[in-house]
Amino acid sequence: MTLERETTATAADEPDEVFRARLRDFFAAHHPGRPPKDPRERLPWTKAWLATLFDAGYAGPGWPREFGGMDLSFARQVIYHEEAARARVPGPLGTGLNIAAPTIIKYGTDEQKQRWLAPMLRGDVVWAQGYSEPEAGSDLPSLRTTAHADGDEYVVNGQKVWTSHAADADLFFALVRTGTRESRQRGITYLVIDAHAPGVQVRPLRDLTGGHLFAEVFFDDVRVPAANRIGAENDGWRLARTSLGHERAAGALNQAAMYRRVLTELEELARERGLLADPLIRDQFVDLEIRVRIIRYNAERTIGAILARGDAGAASSVSRLLITAFEQDIHEFAVDLLGPAGLLAKSAPQAVQRSRWLTGFLRTRASTIGAGTREIQLNTVAEQVLGLPHDPGLPPR
Amino acid sequence: MSGADSAEHDQLRQVVRAFLTEKSASADVRRLIEAGERRDDQVWSQLAGQLGLTGIAVPEQYGGAGCGPVELAIVLEEMGAALLVAPYFATVALAAQALAASGDEDAMARWLPGIADGSLTAALAIAEDSGSWDLAEVAATAEPAAGGWAVTGAKLFVIDGHTADLLLVAAQAPDGPGLFAIDGKAAGVDRARLDALDLTRALASVALGAAPAVRVSIDRDPAAWLGQVRDLAMAALAAEQLGGAARCLDLAVGYAQVRQQFGRPIGSFQAIKHKCANLLLDVESGRSAVQHATEALAGGQPDASVAAAVAYAHCSRAFTRAAKECIQIHGGIGYTWEHDAHLYLRRAKSSELLFGPPARQRTRLAELIGI
Numbered sequence: 134m135t136l137e138r139e140t141t142a143t144a145a146d147e148p149d150e151v152f153r154a155r156l157r158d159f160f161a162a163h164h165p166g167r168p169p170k171d172p173r174e175r176l177p178w179t180k181a182w183l184a185t186l187f188d189a190g191y192a193g194p195g196w197p198r199e200f201g202g203m204d205l206s207f208a209r210q211v212i213y214h215e216e217a218a219r220a221r222v223p224g225p226l227g228t229g230l231n232i233a234a235p236t237i238i239k240y241g242t243d244e245q246k247q248r249w250l251a252p253m254l255r256g257d258v259v260w261a262q263g264y265s266e267p268e269a270g271s272d273l274p275s276l277r278t279t280a281h282a283d284g285d286e287y288v289v290n291g292q293k294v295w296t297s298h299a300a301d302a303d304l305f306f307a308l309v310r311t312g313t314r315e316s317r318q319r320g321i322t323y324l325v326i327d328a329h330a331p332g333v334q335v336r337p338l339r340d341l342t343g344g345h346l347f348a349e350v351f352f353d354d355v356r357v358p359a360a361n362r363i364g365a366e367n368d369g370w371r372l373a374r375t376s377l378g379h380e381r382a383a384g385a386l387n388q389a390a391m392y393r394r395v396l397t398e399l400e401e402l403a404r405e406r407g408l409l410a411d412p413l414i415r416d417q418f419v420d421l422e423i424r425v426r427i428i429r430y431n432a433e434r435t436i437g438a439i440l441a442r443g444d445a446g447a448a449s450s451v452s453r454l455l456i457t458a459f460e461q462d463i464h465e466f467a468v469d470l471l472g473p474a475g476l477l478a479k480s481a482p483q484a485v486q487r488s489r490w491l492t493g494f495l496r497t498r499a500s501t502i503g504a505g506t507r508e509i510q511l512n513t514v515a516e517q518v519l520g521l522p523h524d525p526g527l528p529p530r
Numbered sequence: 531m532s533g534a535d536s537a538e539h540d541q542l543r544q545v546v547r548a549f550l551t552e553k554s555a556s557a558d559v560r561r562l563i564e565a566g567e568r569r570d571d572q573v574w575s576q577l578a579g580q581l582g583l584t585g586i587a588v589p590e591q592y593g594g595a596g597c598g599p600v601e602l603a604i605v606l607e608e609m610g611a612a613l614l615v616a617p618y619f620a621t622v623a624l625a626a627q628a629l630a631a632s633g634d635e636d637a638m639a640r641w642l643p644g645i646a647d648g649s650l651t652a653a654l655a656i657a658e659d660s661g662s663w664d665l666a667e668v669a670a671t672a673e674p675a676a677g678g679w680a681v682t683g684a685k686l687f688v689i690d691g692h693t694a695d696l697l698l699v700a701a702q703a704p705d706g707p708g709l710f711a712i713d714g715k716a717a718g719v720d721r722a723r724l725d726a727l728d729l730t731r732a733l734a735s736v737a738l739g740a741a742p743a744v745r746v747s748i749d750r751d752p753a754a755w756l757g758q759v760r761d762l763a764m765a766a767l768a769a770e771q772l773g774g775a776a777r778c779l780d781l782a783v784g785y786a787q788v789r790q791q792f793g794r795p796i797g798s799f800q801a802i803k804h805k806c807a808n809l810l811l812d813v814e815s816g817r818s819a820v821q822h823a824t825e826a827l828a829g830g831q832p833d834a835s836v837a838a839a840v841a842y843a844h845c846s847r848a849f850t851r852a853a854k855e856c857i858q859i860h861g862g863i864g865y866t867w868e869h870d871a872h873l874y875l876r877r878a879k880s881s882e883l884l885f886g887p888p889a890r891q892r893t894r895l896a897e898l899i900g901i
Contacts, residue, residue, distance in 0.1 A: 400901055404901075409901055412893070415893075415896045415901055416889075416892055416893075416896075418896065418901050419843075419892045419895050419896050419899075419901075420892075422840075422895070422899055422901075423840050423843055423844055423895070426819075426822075426836075426837075426840050427815045427818060427819050427840070430815075430818035430819050430821065430822040431814065431815060431818040433818070433822065434817070434818045434821055434822075441536075447810070447814050448814045448817065448818055450814075451810060451811045451814045451815065454807075454811055455811060455815065508800070508804070511803060511804045511807040512800060512803055512804075514807040514810060514811075515797075515803035515804070515806050515807040515810075516803070518807075519779075519783050519806055519807065519810060520783070520787070521783060521786060521787065521795075521797040521798065521802070521803050521806060522787065522794075522797055522798040523798065524798050524799070524800065525794050525798060
């Protein structure tokens, strides 16, 4: 691994359009092509792409330069994500980049930053999340996985669940209980755990699609150096909710563009099959059309607000709720449109478009569960945006 | 991407909001409803004179501020929130924009300055019995007459048509459909307020028996002109609906914070929270849709027609839903005449049907996007 770059990727005085053209050229020249068919080859394939990006100075658009990032302005980050989406290059590996990195950048020690950030960005080390537990889902502050201090180490015992990319993970960023069982948010510590350490066991979890996106992770007397603790003991809850500026909003337009594409593809399918003559079907398309456009308008408004006043505003808090409902509805509508043919799975020779819509119908059940259920998110919006009172029957937030 | 409001827009919003908070409070709205009046003359002259709001979308050469759909939307959003009783939408959003879009410089020079300074109110009369805004369904006729034209027909659902100083009427001339300007008090004009749902905005019937008219020449295909007028009107109405929906949400949230049942505020119950949060999704989506539509119209973007139709379709549903939920969250008190919730429901449903049944709006949108 090298921190030396072939090029200096950002010249601050470079005009936006020159920057965009340079990115476009780079993505075109180095695009890794289609992902390999054999799932076992996908991890090295993705890692090779991330290393290519990193070594050329095109990784981490919102990250500080000292950790291998590009330190782009928000406007430039938007351009970066537009070009990445346009080129359809592979995305990041694991959830560390979006969720753990901001916490490390903001609260990690210098040694931790040096040790973890660049290898994460380059794809050399894959990170996975250890938050949810069988008994701690929406009520995450009730989590029970314990960490006891023992000399300059912690000893971790417990179980995490719904961990995506666990099978590929080298490190888990986990929330563990260091306080009393009743301490809730005040007794949680942020710990980075070696996935290959003795006592760690990963068991793939078969999800309702039949796939293995998630795993259960068991910790049995796993010894973790205290140097892997981020922030102070019992201060992990606050740290876990860190974001890096408006980094995530910079890619908001791409998700909108992706669903625009998906809807257009479904319209083409309906047209080919002669279904658009039906006024009831047309009406449902109009509904989805309105929604997909509004998802884009929301993204534009959020980005515009950040550029103009550095504040994402309320539009950003509703975007995810709109998108998750949309992705569920469009896939179910597609399956309905196809009738019995919509029921055929991938290996059936008569399957339509390799069963993408049926797969999506099943897969998107997770959209309104993962990363906070729709019900919890609506509560959050009601309390934090609208100022409605917290349920007095529940523990404080 | 322009995205954000500028400081001028923020300032415009603040000025209009402060003015309406003072001049169009619930008691003012109710006083005008009870009196059957269409405006408070003093408030109208202030919003026209001191604030210059009647001229906001009128070109500068005709005495206006020369702003466009974006600024008009800001004003209408605030008026929608306050349920201002005044012929503003009819005069400014419909008639003034219809005149400005005609390209007829004589007509603009004759009437736009009066609209801009508030001395002239106007109404746009397109629909007849069917409520359709399709020129092909216009049955009223215009014949050449001494010194101009004579228009005969029966217009319906004309917003503020019973009080407007100037009527702009679509009618079939020998050479095809056209637009005709008629003095509201001219001989042959017989008009009346319709007894209808919305108490804060009047619909009128306008019967014309060889009413003397001046033709407003339209510098292109009249259907294209009407399409543009409708796009502008839909975006403006969407903004007004957005303001109404946001106010309904405010009222509901405010009540849910203070109303105690079972020893706690009802807003602490998840069922109420989810209702309110879902309304916020509608309102924020509407805000994005209105912003996009008005900017697309102002910039002459190719997707402006679709954007206006999307904004109107979304905000129509959002406002009606918000008004209904506002009543539901208020419970019994929301069902009383004294509470303003029903005034919003009345405005919401009326605005939703103004250009025809929602199903027809959606069919039109399907055609616009090519499905």
